[in-house]
Amino acid sequence: MLKEIPLIDHGLEKSFEKYEKKFKALADKKRLQIMNILTKQGSTCVCDLIPIVGMPQSKLSYHLKILLDANIIIKETKGTWSYYEINMEEVNHILSEELCCILKPGNSK
Amino acid sequence: MLKEIPLIDHGLEKSFEKYEKKFKALADKKRLQIMNILTKQGSTCVCDLIPIVGMPQSKLSYHLKILLDANIIIKETKGTWSYYEINMEEVNHILSEELCCILKPGNSK
DNA sequence: CTCTTAAATCAATTATAATTGATGAACTAA
DNA sequence: TTAGTTCATCAATTATAATTGATTTAAGAG
Secondary structure, rough: OOOOOOOOHHHHHHHHHHHHHHHHHHHHHHHHHHHHHHHHHOEHHHHHHHHHHHOOHHHHHHHHHHHOOOOOEEEEEEEEEEEEEOOOOHHHHHEEEHHHHHHOOOOOO | OOOOOOOOOOHHHHHHHHHHHHHHHHHHHHHHHHHHHHHHHHHHHHHHHHHHHHHOOOHHHHHHHHHHOOEEEEEEEEEEEEEEEEHHHHHHHHHHHHHHHHHOOOOOO
């Protein structure tokens, strides 16, 4: 039985849109820095991130939201505090072992 | 001997800038489509790509340049023709095995 | 040389993303 | 209640990226 090769593969198109969003989230050095800090620090609240990353709160919130919406980080709210951490499962699914290393502790030696 | 932990790690900063560029190149579904076609087709010239990807020549050239500058694809010129192909080594260094699969033949079944 | 084709580049427009300071919502403590 | 804190969101601006059609460069063919 012959398999039809469609001109436009809608499954792939969906995939490309999904990965476009994730790569967009990764395509910013400030967000890569945030990810690097989260991998070093583990779960961290926004108020502690502010002095480390050195950016105003609204800006940090903006970038955290982009990473969150792409499922690259996870948020957990405890009372007034919001704790963010890397979604390691997701990151490992996207990035190479080599690249994942800059997002894992013990690399910045 | 104690190791100093710098507030700003310039080595990491350079890395982040490098990866920012690569992720930016990947962060577009049209470019992911181009990459997918190049993995299926192998080395392909621009004039053959135009009808496959269905975009005007100047637009295609623009997107190919972004992928080329990020070292994600390789260009080889033969006379009037320019042939492009995936830089597999680079792609494998960045992306997970799982994700590399959408950029390898035999996946679109 | 001229004519054609291939592909890159340009300039102008349009679209998308990032930054900023201010405001608002939700929780805690007094 | 009131005041203080954490964080998200808003609106306005600025910056960056994508799209378009036209032009340009370069390589063959005749």
